[in-house]
Amino acid sequence: MSVPLTLLGLLERAPSHGYDLKRDYDAFFGRDRPLPFGQVYSTLARLARDGKVVVGEAEPGAGPDRKRYVITDSGVTEVETWLTSPVEPEPHLQTVLFAKVVLALMLGRPAEEYLDTQRAAHMRRMRELTEQRRTAAMVDALLADHGLFHLEADLRWIDLTAARLDALAREVNR
Amino acid sequence: MTGHGDARLTRKRVEARGAHTGPVIDARDVRLSFGRTPALRGASVAVKAGEVLAVMGPSGSGKSTLLHCLAGILVPDAGEIHIAGLRVDAMDDAGRSALRRDRFGFVFQFGQLVPELTVEENVALPLLLRGTRRAEALGAARAWFEPLELAGLERRRSGELSGGQAQRVALARGLVGRPEILFADEPTGSLDSLTGERVMELLTGAAREQGATVILVTHDPRVAAYADREVMVRDGVVHGLDGFDGPDGVDGRGFA
Numbered sequence: 012m013s014v015p016l017t018l019l020g021l022l023e024r025a026p027s028h029g030y031d032l033k034r035d036y037d038a039f040f041g042r043d044r045p046l047p048f049g050q051v052y053s054t055l056a057r058l059a060r061d062g063k064v065v066v067g068e069a070e071p072g073a074g075p076d077r078k079r080y081v082i083t084d085s086g087v088t089e090v091e092t093w094l095t096s097p098v099e100p101e102p103h104l105q106t107v108l109f110a111k112v113v114l115a116l117m118l119g120r121p122a123e124e125y126l127d128t129q130r131a132a133h134m135r136r137m138r139e140l141t142e143q144r145r146t147a148a149m150v151d152a153l154l155a156d157h158g159l160f161h162l163e164a165d166l167r168w169i170d171l172t173a174a175r176l177d178a179l180a181r182e183v184n185r
Numbered sequence: 186m187t188g189h190g191d192a193r194l195t196r197k198r199v200e201a202r203g204a205h206t207g208p209v210i211d212a213r214d215v216r217l218s219f220g221r222t223p224a225l226r227g228a229s230v231a232v233k234a235g236e237v238l239a240v241m242g243p244s245g246s247g248k249s250t251l252l253h254c255l256a257g258i259l260v261p262d263a264g265e266i267h268i269a270g271l272r273v274d275a276m277d278d279a280g281r282s283a284l285r286r287d288r289f290g291f292v293f294q295f296g297q298l299v300p301e302l303t304v305e306e307n308v309a310l311p312l313l314l315r316g317t318r319r320a321e322a323l324g325a326a327r328a329w330f331e332p333l334e335l336a337g338l339e340r341r342r343s344g345e346l347s348g349g350q351a352q353r354v355a356l357a358r359g360l361v362g363r364p365e366i367l368f369a370d371e372p373t374g375s376l377d378s379l380t381g382e383r384v385m386e387l388l389t390g391a392a393r394e395q396g397a398t399v400i401l402v403t404h405d406p407r408v409a410a411y412a413d414r415e416v417m418v419r420d421g422v423v424h425g426l427d428g429f430d431g432p433d434g435v436d437g438r439g440f441a
Contacts, residue, residue: 130417137410138412145386
């Protein structure tokens, strides 16, 4: 999750105060990891420095929270570019697991057991997400689905690798 | 029927089903070959009453064969299968038929509804086969139409149903006899994923509400994720993935 771009995207809806931005971020994207206030203001300061937002006049009542942030044309372009570019299509888990499996085979360790452990952890998470999705509002259900499909893809890779361990062992120990 | 009900009530219902304690299914070292091809090579699994167990594994791993042995459809060459304290592997054909008819429910990949019967007669079939009076059986069958989102289809023929409807009818038929154990073999295998997920929600919701134990054979992790626990069948042997946190110390291999 890119915090600067997400905050910028929220600002494209309407100019906003730091506090409201944080509240919206947490409600939609933060979930179990709310955004610290410090990070909100430091991110907004950087966006202002880079010309992506401008800071309005402090409103009566003052305090750091009384400033309104407004997105610039350059900021809108940045959001647009981000939204239209595909996300790096490489799940990092697979490469970590891949390294573990290859190393295990090189060291004569039980790669299949490691894969089983990973499979069990994946299935446990899938059960949690399935249960969440059953009771959740649409936004949360879609997030849970995203997680489920990714975990499923990992599991397919785990199954495929498990089925090819013998051949893979021969290759890495050649 | 669509909710999970009160967990304590469910447990009470499970306990009320009999004095038998310990795993409701306990298979030990089950072996079965088809001709010279071994399908099960010492499969062991234990399942607690009320548990929903997913049996996963690649095609040809032996997972359906294991289900057929547990359900008394196939008789193993060796090993023991205890169901609620009964030795299923040692029963004669009539004994196993009676067990399947009176205490088990079944849902298969393709609903396998009887095309000549109406939908409600299809659902009532397990009760009719037990000798329940027709009016009573149909009454019990109709009670399942609302919770399984089938209301209005009572008098249709199975050929007039969509895949998802037919599979929910098959589910109603599997549950109508209030089975202690529901055996489901790829119950969503013929459905698209959205329809399949709805069937799984209804299946696990209804089974949990009844306190039924479920053996769910599937190769699909998204379907397996509806279960409480999963085991993996590989080359005819059961691997407990989660042995360390199985219920009440019962590990995936079946021994407490």
